[in-house]
Amino acid sequence: MMRILLRLLSAIPTLFGVVLVTFLLTRVLPGDPAVFFAANPSMGADEIAALREALGFDKSLPEQFGIYLIDLAHGDLGRSVTTGLPVAEEIVRRLPASVELSVLAFVLAIGIAIPLGLAAALRPGSLIDHTARLISTLGVSVPTFVTGLLLIYVFYFRLGVSPEPIGRLDPFLFEPDRVTGLLTVDALLAGDFEIFRAALAQMLLPATTMAIFALAPLTRMTRASMLGAMGSEFIRTARASGLGRGKIIFTYAFRNALLPIITTMGMTFSYMLGANVLVERVFSWPGIGAMAMDSIMNLDYAPLQGFMLVMAGIFILVNLATDVAITLVDPRAAK
Amino acid sequence: MTNPHKPGHLAQISQLILANPMNLIGLILFGFILMIAVLGSALAPYDPLTTDSAAILQSPSAAHWFGTDQLGRDILSRTLVAARLDLMIAISAVGLSSVVGSVIGAVIGFKGGFWDGFTSRIVDVLMAFPLFVLALAMVAALGNTVINVVYATAIINLPFYIRLARSEVMVRRNIGYVEAARVGGSGDARVLFRFLLPNIASPIVIQASVNLGWAVLNAAGLSFLGLGVRPPTPEWGIMVAEGARFIASGEWWVAAFPGFALMLTVFSFNMLGDSLRDMLDPRMRT
Numbered sequence: 001m002m003r004i005l006l007r008l009l010s011a012i013p014t015l016f017g018v019v020l021v022t023f024l025l026t027r028v029l030p031g032d033p034a035v036f037f038a039a040n041p042s043m044g045a046d047e048i049a050a051l052r053e054a055l056g057f058d059k060s061l062p063e064q065f066g067i068y069l070i071d072l073a074h075g076d077l078g079r080s081v082t083t084g085l086p087v088a089e090e091i092v093r094r095l096p097a098s099v100e101l102s103v104l105a106f107v108l109a110i111g112i113a114i115p116l117g118l119a120a121a122l123r124p125g126s127l128i129d130h131t132a133r134l135i136s137t138l139g140v141s142v143p144t145f146v147t148g149l150l151l152i153y154v155f156y157f158r159l160g161v162s163p164e165p166i167g168r169l170d171p172f173l174f175e176p177d178r179v180t181g182l183l184t185v186d187a188l189l190a191g192d193f194e195i196f197r198a199a200l201a202q203m204l205l206p207a208t209t210m211a212i213f214a215l216a217p218l219t220r221m222t223r224a225s226m227l228g229a230m231g232s233e234f235i236r237t238a239r240a241s242g243l244g245r246g247k248i249i250f251t252y253a254f255r256n257a258l259l260p261i262i263t264t265m266g267m268t269f270s271y272m273l274g275a276n277v278l279v280e281r282v283f284s285w286p287g288i289g290a291m292a293m294d295s296i297m298n299l300d301y302a303p304l305q306g307f308m309l310v311m312a313g314i315f316i317l318v319n320l321a322t323d324v325a326i327t328l329v330d331p332r333a334a335k
Numbered sequence: 336m337t338n339p340h341k342p343g344h345l346a347q348i349s350q351l352i353l354a355n356p357m358n359l360i361g362l363i364l365f366g367f368i369l370m371i372a373v374l375g376s377a378l379a380p381y382d383p384l385t386t387d388s389a390a391i392l393q394s395p396s397a398a399h400w401f402g403t404d405q406l407g408r409d410i411l412s413r414t415l416v417a418a419r420l421d422l423m424i425a426i427s428a429v430g431l432s433s434v435v436g437s438v439i440g441a442v443i444g445f446k447g448g449f450w451d452g453f454t455s456r457i458v459d460v461l462m463a464f465p466l467f468v469l470a471l472a473m474v475a476a477l478g479n480t481v482i483n484v485v486y487a488t489a490i491i492n493l494p495f496y497i498r499l500a501r502s503e504v505m506v507r508r509n510i511g512y513v514e515a516a517r518v519g520g521s522g523d524a525r526v527l528f529r530f531l532l533p534n535i536a537s538p539i540v541i542q543a544s545v546n547l548g549w550a551v552l553n554a555a556g557l558s559f560l561g562l563g564v565r566p567p568t569p570e571w572g573i574m575v576a577e578g579a580r581f582i583a584s585g586e587w588w589v590a591a592f593p594g595f596a597l598m599l600t601v602f603s604f605n606m607l608g609d610s611l612r613d614m615l616d617p618r619m620r621t
Binding site: 013014015017018021025026130133134137138140141142143144145146149150152153156157164165273274275277278281282289292293296297299304307308311312315316 | 357456457459460461463464465466467468469471472473475476548552555556559560561572575576578579582583584585587590591594595597598599601602605606609
């Protein structure tokens, strides 16, 4: 418990650094947003100045940063200038879409990568080992935006088994009552299986796209770590004692091989959440990656800052979760 | 002067290449892509920028092997010509970040103290960012040009090289040959650049070769989103983005061929990275 608390405290400087860097970065973005949003030609110089004042751009940088920090402490992430909505609200609305997608992709990736890596490690140099290497190298070689388009072409245009690849739900279906914001979970809570199926079908292609890319690190780490474990002395002893193959592989070797695999899982998950900007673009997914993208294109600082902060926060939380998971699997790591 | 070790080295390397068919495939692919990057515009059957309103969105045929795009431009020619630009971006970005990153990492690992702590904290902060979005924002901030794509890609890769070089130098800081060099009268700078850096070269080279494919994906991703390279310049990411509009109506070839070129390039880089790891670092051989 103490350890977790200490870990959380040690993340504070990093979080502060992230706040500072995002702040500076968004201030060097080109264009005066006040002029940009005063695109209305009837607006005069003094109206622009008033807008600048309202947005706080007339103050010095340290002052602006101070105001930003105070706002942050109140949970105020600012307001998007394009939509006029508070950024915090926008993030709460969009984050579940990204999380739902990433979690499904993550589950898919683990479901394929771990058996594949295990099989490869148990028969090094065999056909399955080479196949695993080929699949994972290929998976990480195809850009996600190409995989996504390819899947759309095959499953939507050619075979017609996938729904139109736009957004989270067919526009003719009604969204379930919002409880968690995760459409599949909300649909189940509402007992509406049709919506559940529709939402899941909508997620399948983008999630597969992301999963294919995440296969490589997970498969490789599983293989390497499992190979190491299988070669160790306690496995030789277990073998010599005549234990069954299943018990040796899963109870002894896999459990010991699990630590680096968990670490890789954590890294892969944070990476996936951050890198799904491209996948969200291809599938018109209304997640926070798309929000960050719009924000960059529209020179709208606040949502971009919010995105970076949320991502850094998730990154730190995932690292923490990884740590806790490792301690659970291997109590020796708690020291 | 001839190096007596050379023939043995070569024989060992060729043996390693032949031992795993994957290494050979990777090497051949890499050579093939490098050749296209060098000869690209000479091989292209058409001018990559010439539009032809009579031949819009034609499927692959004898005249246009890869078909034509929405402006009637020949996709084969555009794909071939684009190779050089895509490779140049990736290679310069990786070159830049590996050199700068390993020097920074080596210096702070060697010196320790305040700057080590300070730089390591900055690296932690950088790593906590969603790196692709950071690159996006940087290109938007610095200006929408190719050279800024190179800088942005280099910056988001820096932390990995800094960490690697730092830890490799820290391990070797007090090793025998360093002490010997000190006894021989070498100063800090000489120990660092003459003795330590060459010895950490192989992990850095491995990291760089693995990184290369990633840099290609990164740059193509940026231009797919409309940052960096601008149309009508032939570049794979832009070409896929243009083709994306026609995927749902069945004109697959506009996006597929540049996408395939990207895949092949990154694949060959990744294979090459694996082979290099096999050759340079026997400890990591599995």
